Amino acid sequence: MSQDEAFISIRDVSKSFGPVKAVDHVSMEIGAGEFFSLLGPSGCGKTTLLRMLAGFEAPTSGEIIIDGQPMSAVPPHQRPVNMVFQSYAIFPHLNVRDNIAYGMRKAKLPRRELDALVEEMLEMIKLPGYGNRRSDELSGGERQRIALARALIRRPKVLLLDEPLGALDKKLREQMQLELRALQRSVGITFVFVTHDQEEALTMSDRIAVMSRGRYLQIDTPARLYEAPNNREVAAFIGNMNFFDGQIESLSGNSATVDTGPLGRITAPVREAAFTAGNKVLVAIRPEKFSLSETRAGGTGNSIEGTLDATAYLGDRSYFYVRVDGIQQPIAVSSQNATRATSGIRDQERQVWLSWSEDAVVLLGTDQGPGKK
Amino acid sequence: MSEVSYIQRRNRPLQYYALIYLAFLYIPVLFLPLFSFNDSIYVAFPLKSFTLKWYEQMFANEPMFAALMNSIRVGVVTSVIATFLGIFAAKAVTRYRMPGRAPVVSFIMLPLVIPGIIFGVALLILMSRLGIRLSLYTITLGHILICVPFAMATLIPRFEGFDKSIEEASADLGENMWWTFWRVTFPMVFPGIIASLLLCFTISFDEFIMAFFLSGTDPTLPLFMWGQLRFPAKLPGVLALGSLILAVSFFVVFFSQWVRTRGIRTQTPSGE
Numbered sequence: 221m222s223q224d225e226a227f228i229s230i231r232d233v234s235k236s237f238g239p240v241k242a243v244d245h246v247s248m249e250i251g252a253g254e255f256f257s258l259l260g261p262s263g264c265g266k267t268t269l270l271r272m273l274a275g276f277e278a279p280t281s282g283e284i285i286i287d288g289q290p291m292s293a294v295p296p297h298q299r300p301v302n303m304v305f306q307s308y309a310i311f312p313h314l315n316v317r318d319n320i321a322y323g324m325r326k327a328k329l330p331r332r333e334l335d336a337l338v339e340e341m342l343e344m345i346k347l348p349g350y351g352n353r354r355s356d357e358l359s360g361g362e363r364q365r366i367a368l369a370r371a372l373i374r375r376p377k378v379l380l381l382d383e384p385l386g387a388l389d390k391k392l393r394e395q396m397q398l399e400l401r402a403l404q405r406s407v408g409i410t411f412v413f414v415t416h417d418q419e420e421a422l423t424m425s426d427r428i429a430v431m432s433r434g435r436y437l438q439i440d441t442p443a444r445l446y447e448a449p450n451n452r453e454v455a456a457f458i459g460n461m462n463f464f465d466g467q468i469e470s471l472s473g474n475s476a477t478v479d480t481g482p483l484g485r486i487t488a489p490v491r492e493a494a495f496t497a498g499n500k501v502l503v504a505i506r507p508e509k510f511s512l513s514e515t516r517a518g519g520t521g522n523s524i525e526g527t528l529d530a531t532a533y534l535g536d537r538s539y540f541y542v543r544v545d546g547i548q549q550p551i552a553v554s555s556q557n558a559t560r561a562t563s564g565i566r567d568q569e570r571q572v573w574l575s576w577s578e579d580a581v582v583l584l585g586t587d588q589g590p591g592k593k
Numbered sequence: 594m595s596e597v598s599y600i601q602r603r604n605r606p607l608q609y610y611a612l613i614y615l616a617f618l619y620i621p622v623l624f625l626p627l628f629s630f631n632d633s634i635y636v637a638f639p640l641k642s643f644t645l646k647w648y649e650q651m652f653a654n655e656p657m658f659a660a661l662m663n664s665i666r667v668g669v670v671t672s673v674i675a676t677f678l679g680i681f682a683a684k685a686v687t688r689y690r691m692p693g694r695a696p697v698v699s700f701i702m703l704p705l706v707i708p709g710i711i712f713g714v715a716l717l718i719l720m721s722r723l724g725i726r727l728s729l730y731t732i733t734l735g736h737i738l739i740c741v742p743f744a745m746a747t748l749i750p751r752f753e754g755f756d757k758s759i760e761e762a763s764a765d766l767g768e769n770m771w772w773t774f775w776r777v778t779f780p781m782v783f784p785g786i787i788a789s790l791l792l793c794f795t796i797s798f799d800e801f802i803m804a805f806f807l808s809g810t811d812p813t814l815p816l817f818m819w820g821q822l823r824f825p826a827k828l829p830g831v832l833a834l835g836s837l838i839l840a841v842s843f844f845v846v847f848f849s850q851w852v853r854t855r856g857i858r859t860q861t862p863s864g865e
Contacts, residue, residue: 276761296764309762312755313780322776323766374766 227252227410228378233282235268242268244434250412255404257413257421260431266414270380273412274303287377302371303380308363310355316366317351323374341369361392372407381413385420397423418458430454448491452584455504462551464503468495478503482546486522488581502584507554509580512540516573523575542574625839629832634825647833654830660817664798667729667813671736672793679744679789687752705742713806727809735803740793747792751785784852791849
């Protein structure tokens with residue numbers, strides 16, 4: 221994201237609550253019309269960052285700029301942003317119509333126009349005719365949609381969403397993820413979405429900032445976060461990952477030869493980090509990048525022999541844990557259960573072969589990565 | 594086999610106890626209306642004939658009416674000011690992160706347990722030191738002092754009862770502090786405000802000790818009634834007035850309970 225494209229610019233923002241640094245010198249830029257997610261475990265500072273965008277918390281230091289306008293002196297009620305709260309914060313003393321129309325007082329629309337606009341919003345969130353419902357007659361999913369309509373009726377430049385799907389059950393949540401994504405595309409508003417659910421973030425986002433302890437670790441597209449994490453924490457947080465210690469023996473072009481001890485000498489692509497021969501590195505391979513066979517696979521790929529330690533059947537796929545001499549943690553391997561038969565390698569204590577392509581290997585530095593800028 | 598569960602099973606002795614308790618509570622009070630219709634200046638059995646003359650006398654009793662109006666004036670002003678102060682105190686206590694919150698609340702609540710006579714004497718000394726003439730104003734001041742904690746105690750649960758993100762949502766939707774208060778906070782705590790007004794009015798209306806110390810030449814109703822008791826002939830009139838007050842109190846209490854439960858019903862979100 222280049223400087224002039226940035227619609228929201230967070231510049232060296234910190235927020236402390238007493239001795240606790242909730243957000244620690246974060247800088248990031250979010251483009252216009254982007255679906256941007258802040259992903260991290262609870263306490264990582266994602267909600268605090270969102271609340272600073274909304275104006276409910278003032279940064280201890282740093283500046284937030286939205287659409288070229290510095291926000292530090294702008295109170296929440298004058299910011300060009302609207303928020304969908306985690307609890308939805310539906311006004312209990314107002315009906316659905318008055319909830320949605322709440323933010324339109326200053327627009328001074330004639331009653332009929334306002335009613336039409338509210339009905340239009342109700343159509344958009346697929347709750348037509350709900351205007352006269354009382355707020356205590358609504359289900360969780362309906363509240364969530366009304367909170368969305370109430371925010372979007374104001375045509376904000378940015379919509380902030382604080383774990384809006386957290387309270388919904390799994391099926392409804394998955395449906396809302398797709399609806400929310402489609403809605404964002406159709407209204408073209410910048411969405412900043414806070415979640416601790418990586419699947420949710422991967423499903424919906426254009427880009428994701430993975431946060432931890434008040435900083436971000438990596439900002440990237442979902443695919444790049446998954447396929448090319450740039451440090452151990454991101455690699456471990458998004459999906460599952462096997463890690464091995466290694467040391468670079470030699471480099472040639474974009475590929476490195478790495479001595480991994482028990483895993484043998486492997487070749488791996490070098491993506492960005494500037495490694496030199498002799499560097500200690502972390503070798504990371506996703507479980508699904510391994511293929512499991514009973515005999516040694518032919519071809520040029522890397523392979524190793526191990527013993528099947530345990531299996532876990534998850535319906536659409538299975539996990540196999542393979543013990544390899546000299547490596548403490550069993551290696552996790554996953555494979556799609558493509559055929560219906562409950563076949564495959566299931567017997568424990570069986571000798572198996574793991575193979576993987578060079579391309580599947582991610583090399584990471586052994587320090588905690590860049591993160592803080 | 595019984596159809597009710599263990600916890601709902603009837604308990605005879607407790608039922609008798611409840612009856613005795615209610616009788617103990619209300620039979621003395623019911624003597625008031627009983628004797629107010631009795632055609633005798635002596636409050637004693639056997640009853641003589643039925644009469645309404647005490648009520649007629651009461652309505653003709655100018656000083657009594659003046660005292661009643663004094664009490665209503667003091668009560669209204671007290672309840673409005675105490676509730677007003679209570680709203681802001683309750684909002685501050687429940688909404689803002691402030692140092693020393695707990696001790697501040699305790700200090701505000703202290704008048705609940707300090708005997709009225711001590712407050713009365715203290716205020717009397719203060720007033721005479723400051724050279725302020727005793728009047729209905731000084732009574733009102735004293736009553737506000739004892740009513741604020743009751744107002745707060747009534748209002749704090751209302752403020753605690755709703756999610757603070759509801760006020761944030763209002764700010765987020767473009768309303769400043771005052772509009773947010775008017776459009777969100779006020780309607781949501783409204784039942785609490787009504788309850789507080791009624792409670793404070795009732796407290797002020799029958800408060801005697803503070804009024805006794807702080808009154809000037811205009812008595813409030815309790816002071817007036819106290820004065821009347823010295824004249825046996827006036828007693829039935831006091832009984833008549835007492836009966837009326839009893840009736841009005843019943844109405845007020847039922848009304849405030851109704852408002853309160855209605856508020857609770859409309860504020861409990863379901864489906865979460």
